[in-house]
Amino acid sequence: MSNNYLPHIHFHPILLVFIIISFFTGTFMELAILLFIVFFHEMGHFMMATFFKWRIRKVMLWVFGGVMDTDEHGSKPIREELLVTCAGPFQHIILFIVLFLLGDLGMLPQAVMDLFLYYNSIILLFNLLPLWPLDGGKLLFLCLSSLVPYKKAYYAVIIFSMIASILLLLIQLITLPFTLSSFFIFIFLFMENKTEWKQRYYAFFRFLLKRYEGKNRFARKVLPIRVSSDQSLLEVFSRFHREKLHPIYIIYPNNYRQSIDEVACLHSYFNEKHYDKTVGEIARNLI
Numbered sequence: 001m002s003n004n005y006l007p008h009i010h011f012h013p014i015l016l017v018f019i020i021i022s023f024f025t026g027t028f029m030e031l032a033i034l035l036f037i038v039f040f041h042e043m044g045h046f047m048m049a050t051f052f053k054w055r056i057r058k059v060m061l062w063v064f065g066g067v068m069d070t071d072e073h074g075s076k077p078i079r080e081e082l083l084v085t086c087a088g089p090f091q092h093i094i095l096f097i098v099l100f101l102l103g104d105l106g107m108l109p110q111a112v113m114d115l116f117l118y119y120n121s122i123i124l125l126f127n128l129l130p131l132w133p134l135d136g137g138k139l140l141f142l143c144l145s146s147l148v149p150y151k152k153a154y155y156a157v158i159i160f161s162m163i164a165s166i167l168l169l170l171i172q173l174i175t176l177p178f179t180l181s182s183f184f185i186f187i188f189l190f191m192e193n194k195t196e197w198k199q200r201y202y203a204f205f206r207f208l209l210k211r212y213e214g215k216n217r218f219a220r221k222v223l224p225i226r227v228s229s230d231q232s233l234l235e236v237f238s239r240f241h242r243e244k245l246h247p248i249y250i251i252y253p254n255n256y257r258q259s260i261d262e263v264a265c266l267h268s269y270f271n272e273k274h275y276d277k278t279v280g281e282i283a284r285n286l287i
Helices: 013-025 028-051 078-104 110-127 135-145 150-175 180-198 200-212 233-237 262-270 279-285
Strands: 009-011 056-062 065-070 225-228 247-251 257-261
Touching: 009 013, 013 028, 013 056, 013 180, 028 056, 028 065, 028 078, 028 110, 065 110, 078 110, 078 135, 135 150, 150 180, 150 200, 180 200, 200 262, 225 233, 233 262, 233 279, 247 262, 247 279, 257 262, 257 279, 262 279
Parallel strands: 009 056, 225 247
Antiparallel strands: 056 065, 247 257
């Protein structure tokens, strides 16, 4: 866990490779400017998350961005997650203002100013790409998860990000001059999403567990779900939306209908451990 003022900072192994390369190529100043901008960006996320009292384990830094390690994604209101996500890109706007003020006052050499403006623009635009775990990917996920079930939105964003990372890498290799930085960046994005895909069930169960623990109290809408009696609880859970309460209407083969509360289904799964029972069996046991 971090304290209230500064997060625990970790450096990605790829970043260490770039640091070594910068010493041999004489580009250490450029890398130092990049790291300052990335750190300033991540402090925007961190400060906003701290304001909302999120639990933050660490911040991982790499060349063109960072990742704030927290379990709060998916368990907080969409509006809150939106503010935390946008706080990073907003830092670049603040930096632009500060740079122009320093330039007007003649306090920054023009060469350094040009580097700051260039890298600040590049990092801002890069982080707005709709790829997970970039800010653009998180914004895409927030938009999708406000429209479709959480599981479908999460899976769609991860699959899209893996495919897009490979396509961008191929485009860079085939049509553009090869650069080691671009190669590492797209490989990093692909590997991050591959890891996310391997842990997709953990992320989904974390969403369900937070809901079971009452973290869906900020739900503002009611969205009924109609299911057949032979569907498993996980099939029912896969239709859960963020910030919506779901009364569940069960349809039996003889057209008999019965309703059950989502809390009863979650309790049956997590507390009573009825992993293999259908929603119809759970509802009949409650009669």
